[in-house]
Amino acid sequence: MQRYFLTTPLAAAELILPVEMYKHAITVLRMKIGTTFEVVTPDEVIHCMKLVAIKNKQAIAVEVKNYKNNVELPVDATIICGLPKGDKADFIVQKGTELGAKHFIFFESDYSIAKWDKKKVAKKLTRLSKIAQGAAEQSHRLVIPTVEYLEDLAQLIVPNATTCITAYEEEAKKGEASKFSKLVTNLKSKDKENIFAVFGPEGGISKQEIKILVDKGFIAVGLGPRIMRAETAPLYFLAALSFGLELA
Amino acid sequence: MQRYFLTTPLAAAELILPVEMYKHAITVLRMKIGTTFEVVTPDEVIHCMKLVAIKNKQAIAVEVKNYKNNVELPVDATIICGLPKGDKADFIVQKGTELGAKHFIFFESDYSIAKWDKKKVAKKLTRLSKIAQGAAEQSHRLVIPTVEYLEDLAQLIVPNATTCITAYEEEAKKGEASKFSKLVTNLKSKDKENIFAVFGPEGGISKQEIKILVDKGFIAVGLGPRIMRAETAPLYFLAALSFGLELA
Numbered sequence: 332m333q334r335y336f337l338t339t340p341l342a343a344a345e346l347i348l349p350v351e352m353y354k355h356a357i358t359v360l361r362m363k364i365g366t367t368f369e370v371v372t373p374d375e376v377i378h379c380m381k382l383v384a385i386k387n388k389q390a391i392a393v394e395v396k397n398y399k400n401n402v403e404l405p406v407d408a409t410i411i412c413g414l415p416k417g418d419k420a421d422f423i424v425q426k427g428t429e430l431g432a433k434h435f436i437f438f439e440s441d442y443s444i445a446k447w448d449k450k451k452v453a454k455k456l457t458r459l460s461k462i463a464q465g466a467a468e469q470s471h472r473l474v475i476p477t478v479e480y481l482e483d484l485a486q487l488i489v490p491n492a493t494t495c496i497t498a499y500e501e502e503a504k505k506g507e508a509s510k511f512s513k514l515v516t517n518l519k520s521k522d523k524e525n526i527f528a529v530f531g532p533e534g535g536i537s538k539q540e541i542k543i544l545v546d547k548g549f550i551a552v553g554l555g556p557r558i559m560r561a562e563t564a565p566l567y568f569l570a571a572l573s574f575g576l577e578l579a
Numbered sequence: 580m581q582r583y584f585l586t587t588p589l590a591a592a593e594l595i596l597p598v599e600m601y602k603h604a605i606t607v608l609r610m611k612i613g614t615t616f617e618v619v620t621p622d623e624v625i626h627c628m629k630l631v632a633i634k635n636k637q638a639i640a641v642e643v644k645n646y647k648n649n650v651e652l653p654v655d656a657t658i659i660c661g662l663p664k665g666d667k668a669d670f671i672v673q674k675g676t677e678l679g680a681k682h683f684i685f686f687e688s689d690y691s692i693a694k695w696d697k698k699k700v701a702k703k704l705t706r707l708s709k710i711a712q713g714a715a716e717q718s719h720r721l722v723i724p725t726v727e728y729l730e731d732l733a734q735l736i737v738p739n740a741t742t743c744i745t746a747y748e749e750e751a752k753k754g755e756a757s758k759f760s761k762l763v764t765n766l767k768s769k770d771k772e773n774i775f776a777v778f779g780p781e782g783g784i785s786k787q788e789i790k791i792l793v794d795k796g797f798i799a800v801g802l803g804p805r806i807m808r809a810e811t812a813p814l815y816f817l818a819a820l821s822f823g824l825e826l827a
Contacts, residue, residue, distance in 0.1 A: 559677050
């Protein structure tokens, strides 16, 4: 069933569809009177709605029932990526949202070939936030992940009591294979932990960046013996997190 | 370091670069005399080679050293997908190769919107095999995954003593969350097991297809509470397999 996010609580018994929702539901999907769809409110309640009127470019829906269904990862996962090439940021946000990430941060990294023109950062973030919203609707998430930009990794602020990792090829090459798994096992016993994970762009993470991260409490881990592209590693991380925490 | 596959053993001390390797190494990458690169032979040995001569559209390299480094998943994983839309098959083969799959099979599924023109199947498989080769070189695999096509799921032949799963949304909806994890734990204790995993296209797997699969010994499992797109579920499966078998 089609799902939309509302940024405000359902104030009344009737919902007048906001502009974007109207455009998608009525103009694109051509929903008719009687069609049901879901809206998720900021309290993570899912409201099953039924269209009851469409006229004068306005559509009205009423609530049929509401329910809770927690499909969020048991930890808040933040994916932090060195700016990747081409449309890879779009890809990371779309697939990362499907796989349960809560926040995305892109940063200008030492080995980034891509650079974001400072004047265009706001526009790029708006675009990525829309991709996150679309993917969150499609994958029936309860929250829309946030997307941020950091000019410099040194500015990264990590809250206390957080598990912080960085996928470091040098660790994988050394055959390091158990740190990440142990960290996930450790997360299991905690309630609503945060986990921050930093990934390099195509050229990887520089030694200088590893130093900054280690100083901030990040642990360099290997993510298996194969070399993954920049945009694949965050997906591996999220899938492994889900497997370790949700399916065990 | 750049890596290539050779379909034959290194016959002599000198290697005359085959046409495709020449094109990529000399024409595209503009390697010079003295540049080193790796070739993997069918016995999964990695040969470190050094370019010693380039003339008359021929390039010659000699072996500097050779070594073994097993980066293959400890199980042979076969990814079987209902034909997805657009370029999603390319995506599944590229990312699935990075994540360690050994074989890919695409089939005409009940809910596939995409159809492959019978006359074009051979061409499409050649194209996908090239994508698998490129991804295998890039991710430093030791084998190039195979890509096949099945007109009908009923024709699928599964060898004996194989773990067979299918990602079924209805299982996930019921909250089923432990079957896949238990199967992976069970795989750990076995040597060189095969695992076959079937994924639906955008519309999912039909009840009729589930019946065919169950009759063949497939187990319907949930892959977590979020709805994943057709092309994301196989990546989740492979990452989870790696995490469960390689990092535990």
